[in-house]
Amino acid sequence: MTRTAAILARIRTAATAATAVFCLCLAAAPSLAAAQEDGGYLAKIDEDLAGLNSEELEELLVFVAGNALFTLYHEGGHMLVSELGLPVLAQEEDAVDNLATVTMLAADSDDMDLLLTNAMIGWFLIAGDDGEDVTFYDQHDLDPQRGYRMLCLMVGADERAFLDVAQELGLPEERVETCSQDYEQVSASWETATEPYLREDDPPAGKIEVRHEPAPDGLSSLALFLKESALMEDVAAELDTLYELPENVTFRATSCDEENAFWDPDMREVILCHELLGAFAGIYLDVLKDAD
Ligand SMILES: [Zn+2]
Secondary structure, X not given: OHHHHOHHHHHXXXXXXXXXXXXXXXXXXXXXXXHHHHHHHHHHHHHHHHOOOHXXXXXXXXXXXXXXXXXXXXXHHHHHXXXXXXXXXXXXXXXXXXXXXXXXXXXXXXXXXXXXXXXXXXXXXXXXXXXXXXXXXXXXXXXXXXXXXXXXXXXXXXXXXXXXHHHHXXXXXXXXXXXXXXXXXXHHHHHHHHHHHEOOOOOOOOOEEEEEOOOOOXXXXXXXXXXXXXXXXXXXXXXXXXXXXXXXXXXXXXXOOOOOEEEEOOOOEEEEEHHHHHHHHHHHHHHHHHHO
């Protein structure tokens, strides 16, 4: 998949563009300071990123990009289930996590593997942040379960690429041995379910529109990064190329007062909240702080 091959190069270029905004933000320090008082940690993200060296910034943006990509494929999965009327034989949240994972694995590139690894590790870091707050009746599995299910599919698809990280995260040898079956079953199930809706033409059908709306205070550098890295455009173009969608849909980055992303079936929109990118950045800022 050539579109994903240059993705890290684009992320690095986008990081440079975003750095220019960090400088502007520092120049506008008085209003930023005012915003911090009522906006919580998200209002400080631009300033926090401006304080990183280029290596830390790149690491953080790869983490944000990997988690944003996974989120977009996950919400894109909800969109496909809803728009194509696909059967879902277990919890939908698990099914679309699986789709996001096998789609990113299908790129079969080192860059995408790195982004996927960052998204997988994200679940363990979020779990660490949540502490003991465990909800057993949630629509989603527990965060570490989501992380381990992704990791199992990853090592099941490509042991050479992911065995080291599986061992580091304590995935036992006997589980690793069964992961290739999990991977085969998940990818074959998704292929069977979506087969009637696959397109034959190469160029995108033009059914998915991408919109970037302004970010709240403190998140403008990440909003610019999202735009410059064209992550949302990549996912939209891929789904628009692969599947025959019955209606037009929109992928929209916007400000929503919560750290979230969702598929809105009434408006036919995948919404990626700027606040969620801020939350991913916040998680990695803590990792960098702990490393000091
Ligand atoms: Zn979901």
